[in-house]
Amino acid sequence: MxxxxxxxxxxxxxxxxxxxxxxxxxxxxxxxxxxxxxxxxxxxxxxxxxxxxxxxxxxxxxxxxxxxxxxxxxxxxxxxxxxxxxxxxxxxxxxxxxxxxxxxxxxxxxxxxxxxxxxxxxxxxxxxxxxxxxxxxxxxxxxxxxxxxxxxxxxxxxxxxxxxxxxxxxxxxxxxxxxxxxxxxxxxxxxxxxxxxxxxxxxxxxxxxxxxxxxxxxxxxxxxxxxxxVARPNATASTVEQVFIGCSDDDKRRVILRQLRQRSIQQAIVFVNSKLGAARLARSFERDGMRTAALHGDKSQDERLKSLAAFKAGEVDLLVATDVAARGLDIADLPAVFNFDVPFNAEDYVHRIGRTGRAGASGVAITLVTSDDSRLVADIEKLIKKKIELAAAELDDDRPRRRERFRDESREDGRPDERQEDRPRRPAAEGPRVAEPRRFAPPVAARDPFFDRPYEAQADQAPAAWERTGAAPAATAAANGNRVSPSIRPKRKVAALLGGGVKA
Structure with missing residues (x-):
């Protein structure tokens, strides 16, 4: 056979x-x-x-x-x-x-x-x-x-x-x-x-x-x-590694810095959704020792072209940009793209990550996802027809604890405020800390216990006529010959000099 x-x-x-x-x-x-x-x-x-x-x-x-x-x-x-x-x-x-x-x-x-x-x-x-x-x-x-x-x-x-x-x-x-x-x-x-x-x-x-x-x-x-x-509509390039990391808003910048060190990334574009956010994030990265430039619509065209030219020349490590840089920019050998904010439109995600992995080269696209981005991530899944798995963010345990940052100024010995939660320090042998989204308890309004007490009549207050007889006010007044109820105080007589009807 x-x-x-x-x-x-x-x-x-x-x-x-x-x-x-x-x-x-x-x-x-x-x-x-x-x-x-x-x-x-x-x-x-x-x-x-x-x-x-x-x-x-x-x-x-x-x-x-x-x-x-x-x-x-x-x-x-x-x-x-x-x-x-x-x-x-x-x-x-x-x-x-x-x-x-x-x-x-x-x-x-x-x-x-x-x-x-x-x-x-x-x-x-x-x-x-x-x-x-x-x-x-x-x-x-x-x-x-x-x-x-x-x-x-x-x-x-x-x-x-x-x-x-x-x-x-x-x-x-x-x-x-x-x-x-x-x-x-x-x-x-x-x-x-x-x-x-x-x-x-x-x-x-x-x-x-x-x-x-x-x-x-x-x-x-x-x-x-x-x-x-030549490919399935709205498909992403196979040369781009797509990573989705779940973290809180406060930990996003530290996640990017850790990924840059772990992957030995020399240059990257960081995409944000707002012009103000791009400017603020660029200044934050500068304080971290990175060479940064911002690219957004509020900058003049001359400033935008200079920032882009400096990035292409290798003079800038991180280019923090809005979606004005998501389309058409061809930067040779760009190793990574970070989505600091998940884009509002799923199509913009395809264009953002397309800045890396061009002309057959390999690249990585890292998207930072918070608990508020579930709908936007679902739209991206529907567009690219791929299941998205969130990875936990690993952070270096170098951020000072809350009880170290906040001191009770009224105490001379510098000990932590008793109102702060005394959390034990994590031993260094346990490895890096895994970032979790912060959860805050809803504020509780202060209540006065006086308003929670049931109504109690005062002991020295004489009951009204209808309370003593059990009859309605109108019936009591008719029984008294249309006289004024004893529970109503009569008007005081005022002298004529003061505008009253009685002469002094």
């Missing part, structure tokens, strides 16, 4: 990644791609680039860090090479491709990538975003550009100022389309699309997360789009 043959499909090796030189691209673009060190395409690039070159509208969904920018910019540059020219006239360089991004940092990063791909051609690339002076942007726009990357608000400012005309746009790209189609950007997006030609326009939408509502809304802007997905 012979052994059954092995399954050929299971034994066959995985297909080799496709190379860029197999695509019908111009030699200028292939040279620029080679200068960036790219030889093979990522899955989203291998699927999306041929579709974009064919002229179809595309909805591209892929995990963060998989090269979505190159997936739409390289084929668009290939299709616009027929318009390149060396003329100095601005009229020969109208805007033909428009890329919209939700944040300033993402717009600046996309512009840098597109400029790198087009550096050997004569196509002009410009970027406009808010927070900086408009005059240099205006001069660049009036000189003529073929590819314009912009945030919606600043682009509308230039349109109203007559600095750019969009009547010859042939290609529109919405990067991070789920945020672009959010309720906050939708009015500005509709205004911008009203300035574009409706015919002969190719529209591309790319993002890491696509909800069914976003797909339905995007269908109104695309014509017969082709959906390109």
């Amino acid at each position: 012979t052994d059954a043959p092995l399954d050929q499909d299971a034994a066959a090796p995985a297909p080799a990644p496709a190379r860029f030189d197999t695509l019908p691209l111009d030699a200028k673009l292939l040279r620029a791609v080679a200068d960036q060190g790219y030889a093979t395409m990522t899955p989203i690039q291998a699927k999306a680039i041929p579709v974009v070159l064919s002229g179809r509208d595309v909805m591209g969904a892929a995990q963060t860090g998989t090269g979505k920018t190159a997936a739409f910019s390289i084929p668009l540059l290939q299709k616009m090479l027929r318009h390149e020219n060396a003329s100095a006239s601005p009229a020969r360089h109208p805007v033909r491709a428009l890329v919209l991004a939700p944040t300033r940092e993402l717009a600046d990063q996309v512009a840098n990538n597109v400029k790198a791909y087009a550096k050997h051609s004569q196509l002009r690339v410009a970027v406009v975003f808010g927070g900086v002076d408009m005059k240099p942007q205006t001069a660049e726009l009036k000189a003529g550009v073929e590819v314009l990357i912009a945030t919606p608000g600043r682009l509308l400012d230039h349109i109203e100022a007559k600095n750019c005309v969009l009547n010859q746009v042939e290609y529109v790209v919405l990067d991070e389309a789920d945020r672009m189609l959010d309720i906050g950007f939708l009015p500005d997006l509709q205004r911008i699309l009203s300035y574009l030609p409706k015919a002969n326009r190719q529209t591309l939408l790319f993002s890491a997360t696509f909800s069914p509502e976003i797909k339905k809304l995007a269908s109104s802007y695309l014509q017969d789009p082709e959906l390109v997905e």
